[in-house]
Amino acid sequence: MLANFASIDSLFYLAGLIAVIASLKVVTGNNTVHALLYLVVSLLAVAVCFYLMGAPFAAGLEVIVYAGAILVLFVFAVLMFGLGADETANAPQNKTVANMIGAMLLAFALLIEIVIIINNGDLQQNLQANVIDSKAVGIMLYGPYLLAVEIASFLLLAGLLAGYHYAKPDVTRGPL
Secondary structure: OHHHHOOHHHHHHHHHHHHHHHHHHHHHOOOHHHHHHHHHHHHHHHHHHHHHOOOHHHHHHHHHHHHHHHHHHHHHHHHHHOOHHHHHHHOOOOOOHHHHHHHHHHHHHHHHHHHHHHHOHHHHHHOOOOOOOHHHHHHHHOOOOHHHHHHHHHHHHHHHHHHHHHHOOEOOOEOO
16 A cells, blocks of 8 residues: 555655754744644654664664653743743734644654554665664763763753843842
8 A cells, every 4th residue: 555655765755854844833933832842743753764764773862862851851941931921922812723733744644654664564674774782872972072972061051051040030120
């Protein structure tokens, strides 16, 4: 049926198209929660692209680190900064499920694509996976790239602290 017409190239381009559309909706959206939903879809589509390029370890890291941990950090930032009060004044008043249908359709298309990939044995044989064990990743991250990893972590921490500092209300003069 549908799996017979699917090739690695067409599935890769479909996942790339889903990632681009979801990323555009993240940037152009005016609701933070909906933007986070589209960001999850975008990151999962990028993970599918990694898998189809023969890098299942990178796909797994994309799902665990970015779609898992980083998105949780974003949700905590949204909750901590209290962006809900600003959004209720400026957001459209349409509170129906139609606001999330786009993210649901993209996620459903991605789910169908993943099911096709899993169920197609010929496609699995054509994928040339580069097996990278966790020891090699650890040696690279904590060997020659140790300084870059630590600088990136300090930049993320500094950005979070600066965002909290600028978003918190001033007790002496009232809210910003």
